[in-house]
Amino acid sequence: MAADAPAAPDTPPAPPRDASGDTDAPGRAASTASGRPAMPAAPAVARQAASGPQRAMAKLGLLRDIDLALHLPLRYEDETRLTPIAQARAHAAEAVQVQGKVRDARIDLHPRRQLIVRLADAGGELLLRFLHFHPAQPKQWAPGRLLRVRGELRHGFFGPEMVHPTVRVVDADTPLPAALTPVYPTSAQLPQAYLRKAVASALARAPLHELLPPGSVPLGLPGLRDALQLLHHPAPGTALATLEDRSHPAWQRLKFDELLAQQIAQRIAREERAALAAPALAPRAGGLADRLRGALPWALTPAQQRVVAEIAADLARARPMHRLLQGDVGAGKTVVAALAAATAIDAGWQCAVMAPTEILAEQHFRKLVQWLEPLGVTTAWLTGSRRGKGRRAMLDAVESGAASLVVGTQAMIQEGVIFARLALAIVDEQHRFGVAQRLALRRKLDAQALEPHLLMMSATPIPRTLAMSYFADLDVSTIDALPPGRTPILTKVFADGRRPQVVARIADEVAQGKQVYWVCPLVEESEALDLKNATATHAELAAALPGAEVGLLHGRMAAADKAAVMAHFVAGQIAVLVATTVIEVGVDVPNASLMVVEHAERFGLAQLHQLRGRVGRGAVASACVLLYTPPLSETGKARLRAMAETTDGFEIARRDLAIRGPGEFLGARQSGDALLRFADLQHDDALLATARELAPRLLATHPEAARAQVARWFGGKAEFLKA
Ligand code: ADP
Ligand code: MG
Numbered sequence: 016m017a018a019d020a021p022a023a024p025d026t027p028p029a030p031p032r033d034a035s036g037d038t039d040a041p042g043r044a045a046s047t048a049s050g051r052p053a054m055p056a057a058p059a060v061a062r063q064a065a066s067g068p069q070r071a072m073a074k075l076g077l078l079r080d081i082d083l084a085l086h087l088p089l090r091y092e093d094e095t096r097l098t099p100i101a102q103a104r105a106h107a108a109e110a111v112q113v114q115g116k117v118r119d120a121r122i123d124l125h126p127r128r129q130l131i132v133r134l135a136d137a138g139g140e141l142l143l144r145f146l147h148f149h150p151a152q153p154k155q156w157a158p159g160r161l162l163r164v165r166g167e168l169r170h171g172f173f174g175p176e177m178v179h180p181t182v183r184v185v186d187a188d189t190p191l192p193a194a195l196t197p198v199y200p201t202s203a204q205l206p207q208a209y210l211r212k213a214v215a216s217a218l219a220r221a222p223l224h225e226l227l228p229p230g231s232v233p234l235g236l237p238g239l240r241d242a243l244q245l246l247h248h249p250a251p252g253t254a255l256a257t258l259e260d261r262s263h264p265a266w267q268r269l270k271f272d273e274l275l276a277q278q279i280a281q282r283i284a285r286e287e288r289a290a291l292a293a294p295a296l297a298p299r300a301g302g303l304a305d306r307l308r309g310a311l312p313w314a315l316t317p318a319q320q321r322v323v324a325e326i327a328a329d330l331a332r333a334r335p336m337h338r339l340l341q342g343d344v345g346a347g348k349t350v351v352a353a354l355a356a357a358t359a360i361d362a363g364w365q366c367a368v369m370a371p372t373e374i375l376a377e378q379h380f381r382k383l384v385q386w387l388e389p390l391g392v393t394t395a396w397l398t399g400s401r402r403g404k405g406r407r408a409m410l411d412a413v414e415s416g417a418a419s420l421v422v423g424t425q426a427m428i429q430e431g432v433i434f435a436r437l438a439l440a441i442v443d444e445q446h447r448f449g450v451a452q453r454l455a456l457r458r459k460l461d462a463q464a465l466e467p468h469l470l471m472m473s474a475t476p477i478p479r480t481l482a483m484s485y486f487a488d489l490d491v492s493t494i495d496a497l498p499p500g501r502t503p504i505l506t507k508v509f510a511d512g513r514r515p516q517v518v519a520r521i522a523d524e525v526a527q528g529k530q531v532y533w534v535c536p537l538v539e540e541s542e543a544l545d546l547k548n549a550t551a552t553h554a555e556l557a558a559a560l561p562g563a564e565v566g567l568l569h570g571r572m573a574a575a576d577k578a579a580v581m582a583h584f585v586a587g588q589i590a591v592l593v594a595t596t597v598i599e600v601g602v603d604v605p606n607a608s609l610m611v612v613e614h615a616e617r618f619g620l621a622q623l624h625q626l627r628g629r630v631g632r633g634a635v636a637s638a639c640v641l642l643y644t645p646p647l648s649e650t651g652k653a654r655l656r657a658m659a660e661t662t663d664g665f666e667i668a669r670r671d672l673a674i675r676g677p678g679e680f681l682g683a684r685q686s687g688d689a690l691l692r693f694a695d696l697q698h699d700d701a702l703l704a705t706a707r708e709l710a711p712r713l714l715a716t717h718p719e720a721a722r723a724q725v726a727r728w729f730g731g732k733a734e735f736l737k738a
Pocket of ligand 2: 349
């Protein structure tokens with residue numbers, strides 16, 4: 016580190032921030048402003064033993080020059096101007112830079128040891144106060160020395176003073192920096208001055224040449240190198256507000272490039288997929304799917320008919336389907352999946368249905384078995400908890416092709432599971448699966464050189480902007496209306512103090528033969544969070560509801576125990592089910608009429624919507640009670656109110672996106688690191704539309720440039736975008 020530190024004998028190392036003694040001080044202004052790279056070597060690569068700051072940089076992901084070039088300032092300091100001391104008063108509470116001669120420097124011992132420097136310029140005088148200082152400093156700042164000082168001015172007992180300003184010894188002709196000084200996000204182990212130099216030199220080295228052909232960048236946006244140069248070192252006159260709100264053309268250019276890279280990556284993924292071969296599964300009149308339709312106790316809704324047709328059209332093609340089926344909770348996605356499965360099986364192939372939890376897989380299994388076995392379909396059931404002989408038998412059935420419908424958890428994509436003729440993979444609640452898992456399922460057919468069709472299902476609707484960006488490589492089918500005959504769910508928001516009334520209401524429901532869910536956020540008492548645990552609530556409800564069976568279901572139970580409890584609830588033997596969020600998705604118990612969510616304020620809106628969707632699945636009038644523990648913040652109240660105001664999943668998803676950003680929707684996709692760092696889908700839809708329009712044209716006319724654009728932004732991570 017010592018080798019990299021600026022040779023700055025006039026630097027007061029006070030107080031040292033780390034072993035290197037580097038401080039946020041001198042030398043930097045001149046070097047960065049002149050654009051002269053002050054850092055001699057590539058910081059993270061060149062050396063064998065990384066120093067502390069280098070390790071800290073690596074930890075922040077700042078490895079390549081381009082990473083550093085894209086590490087943008089949080090804010091800027093204006094060191095381009097000097098303020099006369101006499102005028103500095105006006106700037107109180109804001110850092111100012113002054114320059115003056117030392118009158119004297121002395122060490123005071125009262126009220127505590129400190130170094131006090133008296134500094135004067137032509138029109139005024141100022142005290143600099145240092146509680147920590149280096150013994151050499153009083154000498155370095157001897158009377159007559161010219162100091163350039165930056166800090167917050169305050170009015171002390173003896174007039175204006177600065178406590179621990181940044182100090183630099185200068186000559187009368189030492190130039191002021193020509194650009195604003197960037198302040199970067201950093202960590203305790205990474206001094207700002209070090210990072211600043213690392214960024215400045217990386218920026219000079221990074222390959223930022225224009226990749227895009229002339230005319231393709233939206234009018235008025237600068238080149239990428241110019242844009243970054245400006246964002247790191249804005250000229251003094253730059254309107255800082257436009258940098259802060261990211262509306263400045265330099266910001267727009269950065270966002271545009273990022274969005275474009277994302278669009279191209281997904282285009283490429285789409286084209287590569289289109290080039291793959293998949294079994295063409297044409298529906299047969301009077302075949303299995305038709306017979307299943309005929310056997311259903313109800314008719315498909317128009318929305319279901321539409322998505323069934325969309326999926327059938329995909330399956331009939333000899334290239335792999337890559338489709339997301341979205342529909343609100345209770346919209347009836349399962350039967351759509353079953354019809355797709357029937358089409359595949361009817362054509363002599365296998366279908367795999369994968370769910371994120373055993374409970375969900377089990378739900379699917381029962382329903383699909385109930386629908387398809389009477390029609391002669393042989394099913395297999397694969398989960399992690401099934402071991403030994405039973406598992407062996409299932410594996411054999413899958414490998415021999417004897418079982419044509421395979422339902423289970425991710426256990427079905429583990430080693431040792433071999434499909435004889437997998438043609439269709441259906442993944443429920445796809446956002447819960449890791450990208451790698453989904454890739455693994457797709458590769459199951461590699462041996463046969465045919466890709467399976469992939470149908471993903473989600474009850475969390477993807478807002479339009481997300482569908483256009485992160486999920487641009489997906490075709491989307493939407494079930495936009497619920498089956499008829501549902502009674503709307505009434506949602507009430509209560510403070511926890513009204514528990515007794517809620518318990519009384521539960522007693523009523525149970526007396527009428529209805530069933531109730533009670534959801535708690537945590538399994539065990541945590542020291543940090545004052546949450547009632549499921550076990551305590553279970554005991555409380557059991558005591559309050561004599562004669563009613565109260566069950567308990569939580570994440571730490573063995574899978575078999577969970578399944579047993581769930582089976583009892585489904586069968587109606589358990590009247591009240593106290594559960595952690597393991598029941599969050601997909602469980603279907605039409606007799607359940609009341610959902611109580613404890614500590615509702617701790618859940619995301621999408622999660623609450625999922626939970627609420629567990630009731631109102633039959634004809635019985637249903638209610639959802641959201642209990643919160645006061646005090647609740649204004650946004651907290653607004654969020655729960657939103658739940659009471661609407662049962663529309665799309666509206667809730669839209670509000671959730673606005674409140675919490677895209678993370679919830681992306682789930683495992685985040686691990687692909689393809690998250691947009693600069694573009695913001697709430698505000699940048701115009702840029703997104705432009706990028707979306709340009710991507711296919713660029714790929715057609717300048718394929719190399721298009722691929723280089725993806726490599727620049729996502730490096731080796733683009734593969735994950737395809738999943
Ligand atoms: P989800 O989309 O949440 O997975 P399900 O597939 O579990 O929803 O369906 C919810 C309930 O609606 C189930 O009980 C299912 O049998 C029923 N259902 C599905 N489609 C229809 C329909 N067209 N008419 C009546 N009930 C239906
Ligand atoms: Mg479902």
